[in-house]
Amino acid sequence: MRMSKLFFQTLREAPADAEIASHQLMLRAALVHPIAAGIFDYLPLGHRVKHKIEQIMREEMDAIGGQEVTLPIVHPAELWERSGRWSAIGDDMARLKDRNGRDYCLGMTHEEIMAELAQTVVSSYRQLPFVLYQIQTKFRDEPRPRAGTIRTREFTMKDAYSFDRDQAGLDAFYPRIYQAYFDIFRRCGLEVVAVESDTGMMGGSMAHEFMALTPVGEDTLLICDACGYSANRQIATFRKPAPPVAAPAPLAEVYTPNITTIATLADYLGIAQSETAKAVFMIAEISAENGAPREQFVFAVVRGDMEVNETKLANAVKARRLRPATTEEIRAVGAEPGYGSPVGIARAKVLLVVDDLVAATPNLVAGANRVDYHLRNVNSGRDYTPDLVADIVAAADGYACPKCGAALRSVRGVEVGNIFKLGTMYSEAMGATFLDENGQSKPIVMGSYGIGSGRMMACIIEHHHDELGIRWPITVAPYQVIIVDLGTEKTPEVTAVAERIYNDLRALGVEVLLDDRDERAGVKFNDADLLGIPLRLTVGGKGVKSGALELKLRRNGEVREIPLAQAAPAIQEIIEAEFALIRATLKPEPLA
RNA sequence: CGGGGAGUAGCGCAGUCCGGCAGCGCACAGCGUUUGGGACGCUGGGGUCGUAGGUUCGAAUCCUAUCUCCCCGACCA
Known part of the structure; x- marks a missing residue:
């Protein structure tokens, strides 16, 4: 190509609203051009890079038996209603109507469409397993696009879906795509780490995220340099310290004027923050077995020096989403903000979730649900009875690795890919079944696997650039x-x-x-x-x-x-x- | 959705407080001189000052409303 003919115009200065290096360079080098928040043109140079990245994905997917297809961007609402996601997903889904008033949406992902396709084509176990993939535009109406092409609303994704007759088949395929993903990223010059990730309410059994480590990343990961354990902060576990052994002491109220935070409380009483318990009030939206989802007040208790991990908490109570409770809602269950405690609340109205460490620790200081007072020697089981004891604490820098006990290191990363053992949730919803050797009808076991190409391009630049x-x-x-x-x-x-x-x-x-x-x-x-x-x-x-x-x-x-x-x-x-x-x-x- | 910031030429900015011809640098076009790390001179093209109302003899500037974009947070199949 002759540069005299190339459609481009480099910029000596980056546009003022680009802050991170990759965004600035993509604009200065005329790779992309923004036309709305999170929506970009790819110019000839950017298009070539994107195309090369996608070609590498294509080769690696083909190498593990993938077959490329192209599914539509506009989906009829009916398919998303069948999976329940038409109503489960909120404003992130862009919806439109056709001339006859029928509902459609722009595809955010293609599980429904793929499962529908499998439902139509597959009838026998003899047709399984297979893997389909596409490289296609997605649209998610993100509340806040940011960082150039790292978080956009419209983006290109390589999404692959595997179809197996049983869990064993999926389990056998999963390591192969795990390897293929590493190969894709490395062929593109992008070093990534794979971390275990949340399977959330998707009903899956295992998932990994492929993270490009960079300070501009929006996810926090915990990594163990000693044994290689790595996980997204959302699900990272850690070895909790052994609780002190002590006989339960009598409950005692203590006057703590204007002491509403753990830090000032520990200071005031001359104790460690680890000797206190902290209450966190959330409202969970929980799907009922039948009918509309209901709101449930969740009263979570963790040790004072630790933080609640909302993902773990949401999973523990099977919530679709969590939001902080308002002051009125907190008082309505008999608790007092700043002096919250599981002792003496309206138990019928709340779901009391206690971190396993708190449940095992004697004589903690907690609130008294009364302004200016706390309680000493609060003991789980004696002074209150949890509805649920679970690990609901967020892992943090320096905590002990759950596998080997060494100190975990917390780093930032950008999720450039993810792989997910979906199971049968979508195939059951879409009726994607097959007959086995015995003539038994069974749901196809699915997995889904995605990589964002524009996001990858930005991450490659984050790793490969200098001041020039x-x-x-x-x-x-x-x-x-x-x-x-x-x-x-x-x-x-x-x-x-x-x-x-x-x-x-x-x-x-x-x-x-x-x-x-x-x-x-x-x-x-x-x-x-x-x-x-x-x-x-x-x-x-x-x-x-x-x-x-x-x-x-x-x-x-x-x-x-x-x-x-x-x-x-x-x-x-x-x-x-x-x-x-x-x-x-x-x-x-x-x-x- | 909460907090903060910004909309003036393709990009970077000044002008706004205190109303009075819409400017500067880069980029772009023409001519000349230059030619191994972002040359110089001259000439020139390009802007409904985000949008809509209002105040005023007169609005980029003051008032009201609204839209958009960026950053932090919430959110993120």
């Missing part, structure tokens, strides 16, 4: 080589050499960009750096005279001399070596 611009891995770069032609009207022989090498490279199938613009050297070098083309060949008077051209690697700044006469094959060889470096990063990733 992007440093694309060779596998996903929009072009592999850029030739900087420094010839002028007075040195047509220089331009002639650049043109010759350009044609030689194209003939070899190399993806090459020729900077034939009437620009000064500095502009061309700076644009080459900004665009991040892995190899830069400079063709100028010096090189043409000496017969040795300068080839510079963008990823590390290394400069090599290559013979003018054999430039194209020499460059092709270097490109091959760059690919080999990426291939060398691939390795087995057994599922722990």
Whole structure:
């Protein structure tokens, strides 16, 4: 491609509303163009990168037996009503009506459509298993798009779905897609960690998220450097300290004027925060077996030095969602904000959930449900009886690893992919069943597996850039080589050499960009750096005279001399070596 | 949805307090000089000042409403 013909315009300054590096660089390098919050055009350079990433996904999915399909973006409401998600999902789903007033939505994901397809096509166990995938636009009306293409409303996703006759089949496939995902990310030059993730109310049995570690990430992960344990903070567990052993002491009220926080309480009484219990009030929306969901007041108790993990709490009480209770709601159950305690509340009105550590710890200080008073020596079982004892505490930096006990490290990451053992929830809802050898009708066991390509592109840039611009891995770069032609009207022989090498490279199938613009050297070098083309060949008077051209690697700044006469094959060889470096990063990733 | 910030040319910004010809830099077009790390000179094109009302002789500027975008949080199949 000649840069004089390329549709692009680099920016010297990034638009003011772009804050993170990848967003700024994607705009400055003319990869994307925003047209609304979380909605982007992909320009020729960005499109090429996105397409390469998707091609790698395609190859790896095909390699594990995936078959590519294209499902629609606009879905009839009826399919989503069958799974219950038409009403379960709120404003994140964009809905529309056709001319006849029928309801449709824009696809946020395709479990329903895939299951419907399986329902239609599959009737026998002989047709199973199989894997379908597509690379398709999704739309989720996110409340807050952010960070360029990391969180958008419209995005492209590679979503795959597996269909097995039983759980064993799914269990056998799962490690294969787990490995394929690592291979996809590594081929794109993106190092990720896989963490266990929440299966939530989807009814699945196992799920992993593939996280690109970066400070701009929106998820918090806990990682054990000693044994490799890693999990999303939403579900991360940890080894709780052993509770002290002591005989229950008599309950005693203590005057604590204006003490409403754990920190001031511990200070005031001269005790550790770990010797207190903290009450957290939530309202859970719980699906009833039949009929409308109901609201349930949830009274959660954790040790004072720990935080409630809302995901764990929601899972423990089987809530669809949780929200903080209002002051009025808290008083209505006999509790007092700031002085909350499980002792003496209107037990009939609340679901009392107590963290297992609190339940096992004697003589904690808790509120008295009365302004300015707390209680000493509160003991679970004696002073109150929990409805539920469960682990509802959020793991945090430095807590003990649940597997080996070493200190966990908390890091930020962006979820670039996820894999999920769905089970039979969707196949049952959509009637996707098959007959087994015995003529028994059974639901197909499904899994779903997604990767966002635009998000991945941004993460690759987050990992591969410097102050000058992007440093694309060779596998996903929009072009592999850029030739900087420094010839002028007075040195047509220089331009002639650049043109010759350009044609030689194209003939070899190399993806090459020729900077034939009437620009000064500095502009061309700076644009080459900004665009991040892995190899830069400079063709100028010096090189043409000496017969040795300068080839510079963008990823590390290394400069090599290559013979003018054999430039194209020499460059092709270097490109091959760059690919080999990426291939060398691939390795087995057994599922722990 | 709560909190904060911002809308003036493709991008970065000034002008707004205190109403009086819509500006600067980059980018873009033409000419000339230049030519191995973002050249210089001259000339030029491009803006309903987010939108709609209002006040005023006169509104980018004051008032009211509204829309959009960004950041933090909540939320996130």
